[in-house]
Amino acid sequence: MTPFGPVRTLESPLPLAEATARVTDGLLGRRKLLGPPRVVRGRLHDGQLRLSAGHRRGRNAWRPVLHGRLIEAEDGSRLVYRLGWSPLSEAFTAVWFAALGLFLVVGLIRTVIVAASGGPGSLQGALVFLAAVVGMAAFGAALVTAGTWQGRADAKTVTRWITERLEATEA
Incomplete structure (x- = not known):
């Protein structure tokens, strides 16, 4: 993981409205304390997406954070994102x-x-x-x-989660 990850693209066959609904429905709010040990948290607002893997065991400032934009595409929707450190x-x-x-x-x-x-x-x-x-x-x-080393599994968790939610493939 590097501070500025490369820009990546996921192509989804889902229409933008359905893709947005699936991502929003799958997000776990900040206040929910119980649940699986590793969950995906974040927000989607006006197509701007921010995701990270949450843990019950603690915080990691250098954990990977997915920053992206969910947009409409000809044959569904597209997520253009980068996976790297938080801006802070x-x-x-x-x-x-x-x-x-x-x-x-x-x-x-x-x-x-x-x-x-x-x-x-x-x-x-x-x-x-x-x-x-x-x-x-x-x-x-x-x-x-x-x-960064501790967050390596988080990058896989977030990427796998969004890929499954959107039924997407890497472009």
Whole structure:
């Protein structure tokens, strides 16, 4: 799973009204707590579709989310979608690593300046700063990797669910 998944298309033989009704009828509301361990939640409004796999066991900010548009086609309906992170997760990850990149550049410049001035105690502080930046980068990478890895089954669940609901095939 990547933050920006490729654009995909599902072709359905169902008319748009029936496809819309099937998707809407199959969605589980946010407030329903009991049910199967993995369910598909989301919303469909004015053809805009957002789906994710819900769990009783917890939340995962990097779980895959299907964003798409259900439209009328000549021989039924069509879902044009992308499966990737939520926009909030994309923004958080981008800000996190951009800030780390800035800290790394500042830290490297500081380390070079301190090393050139010849202060051994100051050099140790600059190297500790750089080590902290590297540690934060490793933590961020591990967090994103673990969340993405944990959500791999969710991508299959959401894709299988929408494909079955729409009796669709990949275009």
